[in-house]
């Protein structure tokens with residue numbers, strides 16, 4: 461439980477990176493529900509070269525949920541969409557120095573939030589082009 | 591950094607006087623309490639004296655009604671399984687509540703696999719069991735009603751006197767898990783229709799790993815531990831003499847200080863609640879406004895999840911806890927708050943502050959100073975809080 465959080469998780473929990481919103485986001489991902497205790501909302505800004513130039517989040521959840529949200533925003537910044545899609549939940553957990561077993565679902569949620577934001581971006585782009 | 595321990599429902603700091611009383615039993619008085627020589631007699635005297643003190647604290651008619659156990663959990667297991675087994679030929683139905691501690695809940699679930707039928711009574715929004723449902727649930731197969739005296743998460747005190755009356759009228763045994771109530775609620779078992787009552791030493795400033803079960807004279811019960819003829823033939827195993835002596839001392843002190851401490855803690859608890867509601871918006875009280883343990887304040891901070899609050903408080907030296915999702919190591923929201931009909935999103939943001947004898951007004955002031963900025967910062971991060979603004 462708390463005691464099992466790595467230094468890195470606690471560091472991101474204490475000082476989460478990229479908290480907030482992007483008003484003119486290219487894509488927004490919304491995952492989770494309050495019954496499970498986690499909701500993540502991830503905003504991405506994508507430039508004309510398909511590079512993610514900015515990412516921000518808002519999260520309702522435990523320490524691990526906040527830390528994984530923070531980490532995933534750090535990981536995607538500067539990545540192209542195809543590269544960002546390669547970020548797995550394990551990559552997020554690993555970058556945090558591991559997560560307690562019962563908290564692995566938080567990294568899954570972070571991956572899903574990212575996919576959901578990218579899906580939203582793709583859908584918007586398609587709508588614009590058609 | 592200031593350290594403020596507000597998790598006394600989880601466990602308490604053992605009192606100096608209790609430790610002092612125990613130490614000789616780890617050193618010089620090492621005899622087996624069953625031995626007839628002097629070494630044994632000294633140990634026996636310690637156990638007997640402790641039994642009197644526990645009987646006095648609980649208001650038992652005689653010391654023989656107190657059986658020492660290894661914990662509150664064992665006392666609950668002993669009561670529930672012991673009655674279930676002893677009365678198997680009479681019936682197989684047990685009535686409990688949906689907000690019991692795991693020590694009772696999981697014991698009942700275990701018995702269900704063994705052919706017993708269990709009714710889990712609903713509670714209202716304050717966590718109080720429905721007496722009408724209780725009456726309706728009793729059948730000629732009902733052998734035991736087991737309902738906690740006070741809930742560990744929200745502190746709600748159940749109508750145990752009324753439950754006892756109903757049980758007696760219908761000729762059913764009544765066990766109550768009073769692990770949280772002992773020392774915090776004034777009661778005398780002899781004046782109540784309670785047949786069995788469980789308690790634990792480490793919740794009343796005594797040592798961990800020792801408890802007691804009150805068994806009213808004449809109550810039919812089957813042993814949990816078989817072996818030697820210890821504890822009047824009701825529980826085998828060489829007595830944990832030092833632990834029992836510690837429990838006795840803690841009981842003596844609890845009895846002496848109970849009424850003053852109830853008043854003092856109630857004052858502090860309400861002072862803390864007032865401080866929190868004055869400085870933080872959208873704070874909800876979980877549990878009954880006044881039928882509640884004097885030391886327990888469970889509050890819900892809307893739009894937030896409890897663990898993130900607990901971790902932040904911990905960084906400021908404050909120890910509190912949450913019964914919800916993450917901290918408990920299970921991913922489900924608190925079964926107590928859920929049974930009380932609390933909205934799942936609200937359930938997540940609940941924090942329990944449980945006060946104890948070491949706490950002062952300054953401790954409360956410190957929490958009231960530290961917590962508002964934490965809540966503000968976390969809410970700024972919460973997507974649920976956003977939606978509220980829009």
Ligand SMILES: Cc1ncc(COP(=O)(O)O)c(C=O)c1O
Nearest residue numbers: 661662663691693742769770790
């Ligand atoms: C209501 C209740 N019952 C039973 C127990 C178990 O007591 P023990 O820790 O002594 O096994 C506890 C303590 O966690 C409790 O709060």
